Amino acid sequence: MEPATQESTEQSQHQERIQSEGAVPEDTESQEESQIHNENLICRFYKKDFPEENDIVITEITKTNENGAYAVLLEYENMEGYLLSTEVTKKRVKLVNKYMKVGKQEPMMVIRVDREKRYIDLSKKKVLAADAEATEIYYKKAKMVHNILKQMAVKLGPDCTLLSLYERFGWKLYDKYDHAFDAFRLIMSDKEAVFKEIDISPEDQRVLFEAISRKMAPTPLKLRADFELTCFTYEGIDALKAALLTAKASVNSKDPQIQVSFKLIAPPHYRIETVTLKKNEGLALLDQALREVEVVIKEKGGTFKVVNKPQIIGDSAKDKDLEDIMKLPGEHDSDDGGDSSAEEDNDEGMGDIDLGDEAGAGSGEEEDGEEKKVGAGAAKKSSKKKAKKEDSEEDSQ
Helix, strand or coil: CCHHHHHHHHHHHHHHHHHHCCCCCCCCCCHHHHCCCCHHHCCCCCCCCCCCCCCEEEEEEEEECCCEEEEEECCCCCEEEEEEHHHCCCCCCCCHHHCCCCCCEEEEEEEEEECCCCEEEEECCCCCHHHHHHHHHHHHHHHHHHHHHHHHHHHHCCCCCHHHHHHHHHHHHHHHCCCHHHHHHHHHHHHHHHHCCCCCCHHHHHHHHHHHHHHCCCCCEEEEEEEEEECCCCCCHHHHHHHHHHHHHHHHCCCCCCCCEEEEEECCEEEEEEEECCHHHHHHHHHHHHHHHHHHHHHCCCEEEEEEEEEECCCCCCCCHHHHHHCCCCCCCCCCHHHHHHHHHHHHCCEECCCCCHHHHHHHHHHHHHHHHHHHHHHHHHHHHHHHHHHHHHHHC
């Protein structure tokens, strides 16, 4: 594989990992904001004027030559830095433009800073993959904060500068919280807890809250828990249905905004999940549903076991139902090929649980019908073979 192709593939995979975090919503600037480019809206992201040595920054390549590449530091008012060809990769580089494409954003390490001459030397080969990923996530959050404050400055008029907003409260939020983005997200649920810690007027509070609401709409969370449920008494499947129906009716009546559903993965593995904006309330309701299932099934002589406690899955996580379940400890492997094929046939039909009373009877009739068809077909095939054999014996005689 050529270096450029390999770089492109690694970059696409890296971007997928960054997007799967789900922590930062995609930022889209309006036409009004994109047309406004003046000194009032130009400012660095952070309090310090220059990056420090060994800091990892996000850059954008602007020009390449045979000796290296020029890049601007996006977090520091597009301050220019230079990347020598020897710092691109650990391998020998013949053509820099095969590795560094103009317009491409790259995380790089600052190796030298000359404040007087405003020279910054950069290195790409010294950046570890884990550090690059963490830096890109931090940058995406900082960019979101930056655009929210920029929108706020536009709304407040020409007398308000982006730098003044950072000096008044923006950089203070970076000091008080792990990230100003975390403070903005907290404003969505408890704005008084944040506003009392910064110097901001009521009018500015209103404008800031509107900007945050526009840019940072809350993302629904997917909550999930896995459990095992069995009952070998006379009631059997009716006991399982009763336990699940009782828990579902009880929990769904608590909060109309949090509705849970049960899914059958593969007997005896079941799953309960919900999608909600209320994380704590949703987790509590899942816990309550599991307790009610346990109480009912044990009263009817069945067994109950929690496999995975209620947890946050996220809105973009990939489901691996059967793959996850089949890797659980305690599974019984079978050496019999016939049993394995039977299990595969059963797995094909797994999905949402039909808790209706007619489901069991209907499925039983279908299975009986299938068995009759298979038996009739086998008998017919056997009689044909027997008749053919008799004909061949008569011909030979």
